[in-house]
């Protein structure tokens with residue numbers, strides 16, 4: 001059983017650590033370095049050579065970025081650690097968000113790059129809000145040292161909790177060659193792919209060290225009165241006390257320690273592992289944070305769902321209570337999630353069969369047919385309450401897809417189901433009007449990778465198009481029109497005759513039908529057929545779109561005792577509308593949405609210009625509540641212009657901006673744009 005002896009004591013039991021951080025900061029490289037330094041792999045691979053444990057999928061290698069979660073388990077000084085390498089791209093952020101509830105600590109890999117600070121801020125906010133302890137790892141310190149002394153000044157604005165610098169760099173000329181550990185007060189020089197070597201603390205560094213250490217202690221003292229007194233009285237606090245404070249304040253989320261290194265050379269990796277070993281919380285605290293009921297049977301949280309070529313469905317999960325092995329039946333809420341058919345240790349794509357998983361361990365369970373990412377699985381009669389629920393962000397970009405070959409239609413349906421199972425931030429919509437299958441996702445790359453997966457992993461070649469915009473048309477003036485269907489062909493004839501009074505309705509009025517027949521000129525039983533005929537015709541107006549916002553009254557007509565029928569009146573109703581509408585000044589309607597864009601304040605002017613350039617009507621902007629340095633811009637915008645809006649918002653905000661949209665109203669559209677839309681529709685037909 002994992003225990004935690006309270007303040008300062010080292011947590012025990014298997015850990016689960018997420019590697020998160022802005023796009024391309026070096027998370028996958030850091031995972032590789034950790035696996036190499038802890039002996040899980042022989043040699044450290046590189047992104048450039050395409051031989052890393054993470055990013056092993058064809059899509060990730062091809063795009064040279066992480067496009068999904070990689071889990072890898074390793075051992076360090078007798079403890080088990082599972083690292084979850086999360087994609088940094090905002091388009092794949094759900095894979096990160098979904099694992100956060102069950103981790104002990106996050107290592108936030110970042111760079112000393114001003115442009116990446118807004119993204120860092122987004123990630124830190126998420127961790128802060130979820131009360132997840134976090135350590136910053138400033139990577140790529142081999143890339144010039146500009147600003148390394150100012151690292152806190154650069155990064156502090158991204159964090160609402162105080163950052164604590166744990167190390168300062170030391171130099172050989174212009175190059176960072178080592179560091180001083182401020183808690184140990186010891187100097188090290190980096191060795192490539194080997195542990196750093198202890199060296200004497202040079203006199204010129206000692207002064208810097210004193211100042212930096214003092215400011216570290218000052219920050220710790222914000223949450224420790226005794227330490228504060230010692231500092232005020234110039235008493236050197238005992239080393240153990242400093243470590244105890246570092247540990248407690250990290251675990252309680254009061255501070256965020258900052259380490260540094262170079263993942264490509266595995267510099268700073270052992271220091272990071274030691275901080276994780278000694279200071280990070282373990283499963284006991286994580287279970288408490290999650291509200292796991294004491295003494296529960298097996299409880300596990302599903303971090304990720306995979307459909308592997310050989311092993312079938314795998315549910316990557318962390319066991320937060322009890323133990324689960326082969327044959328354990330697991331519940332998810334009121335449903336049975338399935339029976340575990342194999343427990344696997346993961347090191348990226350390599351799987352190794354193992355015995356039951358015990359508390360704290362992160363493993364893959366095979367063949368849990370009904371388990372979904374984010375599910376709380378539990379053994380025993382009574383399902384454990386859900387530990388967390390992470391809803392994906394609403395999708396922002398769509399494409400319409402179809403199988404290249406008709407024969408693949410059924411296969412496409414199944415493949416889409418698996419795709420959405422693996423990635424809940426994808427949604428699939430069937431448009432009944434256009435018969436399009438619309439794939440909604442988080443951005444261009446996300447959708448591109450989704451279609452690549454459909455062909456690479458699930459074997460369905462895809463064609464993609466822009467999804468249709470929900471145009472409608474309406475009329476500007478009314479007319480009274482006769483519709484008459486008469487056919488005399490041999491024996492039984494057909495006869496239906498109606499007079500329709502057609503008038504526009506205000507926007508949003510939809511369609512209404514009224515009958516004003518007197519004297520039975522159209523017998524009662526035929527009237528529903530007349531309405532059906534009208535509805536038929538309205539599905540496709542003279543401009544090529546469904547017709548809305550009009551009312552039609554049946555005011556007159558005639559019938560034939562033998563030749564009239566439902567069918568004849570339906571055709572008459574339809575004919576009346578088809579002939580009437582072109583005389584009613586038809587006009588195109590386009591959907592307008594209410595759009596809300598969240599962006600860093602520096603980008604607000606750019607966003608305003610962007611919106612105006614896209615026929616948007618700016619309604620105003622406010623500071624974003626609870627978000628220092630952020631604005632919320634509101635605008636009304638045509639659906640057609642929202643299509644790829646997210647692409648432009650991201651490029652104007654270094655990837656940090658987001659938006660939501662909601663249908664607001666339909667608006668008339670005339671002139672060149674309308675003509676083009678109508679012409680395109682005709683051509684398509």
Ligand SMILES: Nc1nc2c(ncn2[C@@H]2O[C@H](COP(=O)(O)OP(=O)(O)OP(=O)(O)O)[C@@H](O)[C@H]2O)c(=O)[nH]1
Pocket residue numbers: 022023024025026027028029030046047048064065066086087088089109139140141142143261262263264265
């Ligand atoms: N100079 C230098 N380059 C690095 C370092 N770490 C990673 N890189 C490079 O940075 C690029 C991105 O590295 P990744 O490990 O893929 O970064 P990532 O954070 O996993 O990227 P995403 O998962 O796509 O967000 C690659 O070209 C790496 O070789 C480092 O310490 N120094």
Ligand SMILES: [Mg+2]
Pocket residue numbers: 026027028029054055065066085086087088
């Ligand atoms: Mg990566």
